[in-house]
Amino acid sequence: MKKKLAVLSMCSALSFSLFSSIIAQPASAEESSSPVHYLLTYKGKVPSNLSAEIEQAGGSVERVVEEIGVVEAKSASPDFLAKVKADTNIQAADKELEVYLEDDPNPADGQPITSIPQPDWNNPNQNYHDLQWDIKRVTNDFKSYGINKGNHDTVVGIIDTGMDFNHPDLKANADLAGSKTFVPGTKDAWDQNGHGTHVAGSIAGNGKVYGVGPNLTVRSYRVFGATGGAQQSWITDAIVSAANDGVEVINMSLGGWRWMANNLGEKGDSASMVAYHRAMQYAAKKGVTVVVSSGNDSRNLNDIHDMQTYWKETYGLDIKGPSRVAPAQVPGVVTVSSSNKWSNDKIAFYSNYGSVIDVAGPGGDNGPAYDALYRQDPKGDYLNKRDFMYRAFSTWPTYLAPYVTGHLKGYALLHGTSMAAPKVAGIAAVIKSQHPEYSPAQVQAKLRQTAVDLGNVGQDPLFGSGEANIYNALTK
Numbered sequence: 001m002k003k004k005l006a007v008l009s010m011c012s013a014l015s016f017s018l019f020s021s022i023i024a025q026p027a028s029a030e031e032s033s034s035p036v037h038y039l040l041t042y043k044g045k046v047p048s049n050l051s052a053e054i055e056q057a058g059g060s061v062e063r064v065v066e067e068i069g070v071v072e073a074k075s076a077s078p079d080f081l082a083k084v085k086a087d088t089n090i091q092a093a094d095k096e097l098e099v100y101l102e103d104d105p106n107p108a109d110g111q112p113i114t115s116i117p118q119p120d121w122n123n124p125n126q127n128y129h130d131l132q133w134d135i136k137r138v139t140n141d142f143k144s145y146g147i148n149k150g151n152h153d154t155v156v157g158i159i160d161t162g163m164d165f166n167h168p169d170l171k172a173n174a175d176l177a178g179s180k181t182f183v184p185g186t187k188d189a190w191d192q193n194g195h196g197t198h199v200a201g202s203i204a205g206n207g208k209v210y211g212v213g214p215n216l217t218v219r220s221y222r223v224f225g226a227t228g229g230a231q232q233s234w235i236t237d238a239i240v241s242a243a244n245d246g247v248e249v250i251n252m253s254l255g256g257w258r259w260m261a262n263n264l265g266e267k268g269d270s271a272s273m274v275a276y277h278r279a280m281q282y283a284a285k286k287g288v289t290v291v292v293s294s295g296n297d298s299r300n301l302n303d304i305h306d307m308q309t310y311w312k313e314t315y316g317l318d319i320k321g322p323s324r325v326a327p328a329q330v331p332g333v334v335t336v337s338s339s340n341k342w343s344n345d346k347i348a349f350y351s352n353y354g355s356v357i358d359v360a361g362p363g364g365d366n367g368p369a370y371d372a373l374y375r376q377d378p379k380g381d382y383l384n385k386r387d388f389m390y391r392a393f394s395t396w397p398t399y400l401a402p403y404v405t406g407h408l409k410g411y412a413l414l415h416g417t418s419m420a421a422p423k424v425a426g427i428a429a430v431i432k433s434q435h436p437e438y439s440p441a442q443v444q445a446k447l448r449q450t451a452v453d454l455g456n457v458g459q460d461p462l463f464g465s466g467e468a469n470i471y472n473a474l475t476k
Helices: 050-056 080-085 133-139 195-204 232-244 271-285 304-315 368-376 417-434 440-449 470-475
Strands: 022-026 036-042 059-065 070-075 090-095 097-101 155-160 217-222 249-252 289-293 334-339 359-362 392-395 411-414
Touching (some): 036 080, 036 232, 036 271, 050 059, 070 232, 133 417, 155 417, 195 417, 232 249, 232 271, 417 440
Parallel strands (some): 155 217, 249 289, 334 359
């Protein structure tokens, strides 16, 4: 399913174990006769004669996010973009970016972990709680459960690949009826990839694995298919839809600075960035706390030269002008870096960092031996030094083939800022279950004030305010 970089790429925060990066590419060239998808953002409301205007320009309307004035259109006309940009009611219009999941850059290589027993679904006493170092850390060895496990009235919307709604650890908390798909040609939000189910288990698992809030409700807003891409308008639509549905928290384990490279324009007003800003503002006004991952590039998000050098060395592209992390650097979100199991001073080797980081969450890595070698030479081959047990253990679709652990049904060990963000989203949701009156700004403040200070004393670019901790949030 791997998609090679063509013109423009997007860094993902999707798991380093399975989804080390998201590649975003413009649709096919304008001179092609194949239809091209475009993202349009209007200055005010979408015009009442929208369809007629788009048809007159040589296109057709594919999707409308009425609440924030965002439209997805399709056209095979090489003049379409110029014509719609001539409309004074248009703030920004661009070719729409399509995001793809990319293969694991360092796969299991035939090294299954056979020491973990297969799940016995008929044995309620069998569990994998001892493997969940990450959940134990943020709950203080599950002590927070004695205070507040969350409740079914508190909903986390997961914008991702879907969910296994019948997983024994999720089915009591998974909201199948309220879940939605934004992927054309699909009829439901069942996970055919695995990533979204892993994220859901970290938030609300309640069985052989636990999530941060075992009684929280998780609802899927599916924007990725099994191997296909996600248009930016699908993600934008999902954010607005989740906010309209009344979720308390949104988790977005996706995004990265590369997604905006070469796409900001002179004034930084690309249609995609405008759409993201508006969607996040809309969610905040609805009282929704949005948690996002920082990305898996080991980059300093404050240093544009660092990012440009990485882009040049990795993809051979010269990036001029501004580039930003989206959604990690969109105002109002909670941006999460990834901590690891073995160090209080180092974040995970892959995690992006910078002043934008609010808090860290345990996303796991390959262990200290691999970390030391990677930091000496990031381009070296140290696959035989990985220790998968330092990764995050969580749910995996029971109907998909096992991953990484080789033989294990229904569970997987993954690592990435994708695994860090849902811990913080779960903490935010449990805070909301205890304080439903809290605004997103108050939830964010609580996360920061009660985080466990790691790294340098006080705020720092690696951990932000520290590693988020629900026990502290409930007791301090």
